[in-house]
Amino acid sequence: MANTSIEEFCRKLPKVELHAHLNTSFSMTFLNELLRKSGNLNGVSLEDLHLAEAKPLAEGFAIFSKLHQVFRTEETIYQLTHSVIREFAEDNVKYLELRSTPKHIPETGLTRDIYMQTMVRAVQDCQKEGVDITVRLLVSIDRRQGVEVAKIAVDLAERWMKSTQGLVIGMDFSGDPKVGDASDYIPVFLDAARRGLKLSLHLAEIPLYKETKKVLQACCGHCVLRIGHGTFLHRYESNQGHEEIEDLVVQWKIPIEACVTSNILSKTVNGPGSHHFWYWHRKQHPVILCTDGKGVFGCLLSDEYYRVAKEFSLGREDLVSMALSTFDSIFESDDLKQRLRDILRSFCEKEQVAFPNINTSKEKMSTYCCV
Numbered sequence: 001m002a003n004t005s006i007e008e009f010c011r012k013l014p015k016v017e018l019h020a021h022l023n024t025s026f027s028m029t030f031l032n033e034l035l036r037k038s039g040n041l042n043g044v045s046l047e048d049l050h051l052a053e054a055k056p057l058a059e060g061f062a063i064f065s066k067l068h069q070v071f072r073t074e075e076t077i078y079q080l081t082h083s084v085i086r087e088f089a090e091d092n093v094k095y096l097e098l099r100s101t102p103k104h105i106p107e108t109g110l111t112r113d114i115y116m117q118t119m120v121r122a123v124q125d126c127q128k129e130g131v132d133i134t135v136r137l138l139v140s141i142d143r144r145q146g147v148e149v150a151k152i153a154v155d156l157a158e159r160w161m162k163s164t165q166g167l168v169i170g171m172d173f174s175g176d177p178k179v180g181d182a183s184d185y186i187p188v189f190l191d192a193a194r195r196g197l198k199l200s201l202h203l204a205e206i207p208l209y210k211e212t213k214k215v216l217q218a219c220c221g222h223c224v225l226r227i228g229h230g231t232f233l234h235r236y237e238s239n240q241g242h243e244e245i246e247d248l249v250v251q252w253k254i255p256i257e258a259c260v261t262s263n264i265l266s267k268t269v270n271g272p273g274s275h276h277f278w279y280w281h282r283k284q285h286p287v288i289l290c291t292d293g294k295g296v297f298g299c300l301l302s303d304e305y306y307r308v309a310k311e312f313s314l315g316r317e318d319l320v321s322m323a324l325s326t327f328d329s330i331f332e333s334d335d336l337k338q339r340l341r342d343i344l345r346s347f348c349e350k351e352q353v354a355f356p357n358i359n360t361s362k363e364k365m366s367t368y369c370c371v
């Protein structure tokens with residue numbers, strides 16, 4: 001067996017990142033460089049832009065507003081997208097689904113269309129430059145902006161999906177869970193799915209039993225779906241009454257994007273040991289470690305794997321199995337899933353770690369998401 005520590009192994013492990021918000025995924029190196037070039041960050045100081053210790057979720061949202069003051073022009077959105085992609089590639093992320101809310105900022109000339117065009121351009125430039133990663137984009141709906149803006153986002157996403165031959169692949173639903181009701185957006189989700197967009201919905205990041213149940217009942221069977229966070233989906237002692245929600249999630253095998261550090265720093269989870277990741281993982285339900293916002297929460301994806309490996313005493317083979325299982329939940333084709341498996345297989349040969357015996361029958365290869 002190659003002589004690498006578990007930490008180093010987590011770093012080298014080929015991974016997929018399925019839950020990363022553009023504006024919260026900056027690196028400090030990038031921000032320092034931006035500060036050096038532009039002299040200031042529109043009045044925002046560097047220290048205000050990441051959570052150094054656990055604070056209630058609302059504090060995270062105060063940071064997001066400050067970030068939106070920093071990234072306001074086409075140029076900064078381009079640079080941010082380009083650097084975020086490169087940084088994920090350096091962390092051996094081989095496939096990234098990057099999400100962002102298209103902004104309309106008249107003072108800087110930014111429109112939602114220019115925002116999309118800029119992100120797409122950065123992805124294509126990274127591709128041309130040979131950055132070793134496949135990137136797909138999700139258009140975010142911010143629940144603080146209401147249903148009418150969400151409809152605009154669906155039109156935008158569909159147009160960009162068509163004009164980029166699927167580089168824009170789906171939509172995200174996010175924003176402050178305390179604002180509005182996700183079930184108001186059900187017609188928007190169903191419309192997006194009808195147009196061929198895949199959906200990743202922030203659901204149950206905080207205990208919101210009613211909206212979670214309504215959204216799942218309406219969307220299961222009609223949308224290709226993943227759940228962001230999903231902290232309060234499962235049955236557990238103080239979560240009585242969640243049986244129906246958990247049953248839907250299990251029945252439709254809806255993958256859960258687990259953001260361990262984000263949840264701990266936002267105080268929606270007490271610590272890594274009590275994170276719902278473990279509950280779903282033990283059940284062999286599809287669950288994917290994700291960063292959420294590697295800048296705000298100060299975590300690389302490899303840090304998330306290492307954190308879980310330490311907490312649950314996972315070895316190299318466990319980590320490989322875990323990474324392998326995440327490939328089924330990407331929004332891309334079976335061909336791309338197979339390519340990711342091949343990359344992981346070569347890595348295992350080099351690291352002299354057994355590659356799990358998988359049944360690559362059609363059934364096993366098909367996506368977990370409900371269609």
Ligand SMILES: CNc1ncnc2c1ncn2[C@@H]1O[C@H](COP(=O)(O)O)[C@@H](O)[C@H]1O
Pocket residue numbers: 021022023024060064065099100101102140142174175176177202205262266292293
């Ligand atoms: C911590 N948990 C979270 N819960 C809900 N929404 C979140 C989030 N973290 C980020 N966002 C959503 O992503 C936006 C920032 O990226 P973009 O400007 O779109 O690139 C935030 O404004 C919020 O709407």
Ligand SMILES: [Zn+2]
Pocket residue numbers: 019021174202228292
């Ligand atoms: Zn998120």
